[in-house]
Amino acid sequence: MYTGRYLDDFSIGERFKADSFTLDEPKILEFAQKYDPQTFHTDKKAAKDGPYGGLISSGFQTLNLCFCKMVQSGVFNTVCMGGPGIDEVRFLLPVRPGDTIQTEAEILSIKPSNSKPDRGVMRIQYRGFNQNSEEVISFIIIMIGKRNI
Numbered sequence: 001m002y003t004g005r006y007l008d009d010f011s012i013g014e015r016f017k018a019d020s021f022t023l024d025e026p027k028i029l030e031f032a033q034k035y036d037p038q039t040f041h042t043d044k045k046a047a048k049d050g051p052y053g054g055l056i057s058s059g060f061q062t063l064n065l066c067f068c069k070m071v072q073s074g075v076f077n078t079v080c081m082g083g084p085g086i087d088e089v090r091f092l093l094p095v096r097p098g099d100t101i102q103t104e105a106e107i108l109s110i111k112p113s114n115s116k117p118d119r120g121v122m123r124i125q126y127r128g129f130n131q132n133s134e135e136v137i138s139f140i141i142i143m144i145g146k147r148n149i
Contacts, residue, residue, distance in 0.1 A: 124142075
């Protein structure tokens with residue numbers, strides 16, 4: 001459905017959805033112990049008395065999984081040549097054990113390169129929504145995209 005698309009095949013404003021994912025307590029703890037060892041991510045008891053009133057996922061874990069699910073959707077598999085960065089990362093609401101996150105992506109801009117005609121740059125707004133349709137994360141991926149020329 002999404003595969004085989006090059007830079008010029010996308011349109012500004014076009015939207016895509018990826019498969020959802022659910023974070024459980026063991027996944028949150030495992031990620032946090034390795035990559036974000038703050039007590040509100042790693043210690044259920046300490047987290048209860050912390051600023052979020054309980055254990056929450058690392059924002060980096062949520063970002064990683066949102067990005068991963070969109071990659072797995074295949075929408076950008078043909079076009080993607082990597083990317084120079086991520087802009088405007090916002091962790092909007094805590095993600096708690098049992099939350100299910102739906103990732104959506106929207107094409108914000110498409111700019112063919114002046115110096116390398118075989119490629120261009122796309123800016124893609126990613127948003128993650130929980131099971132209550134509340135936005136929990138937002139970020140913009142800057143992608144180098146292959147042209148079919």
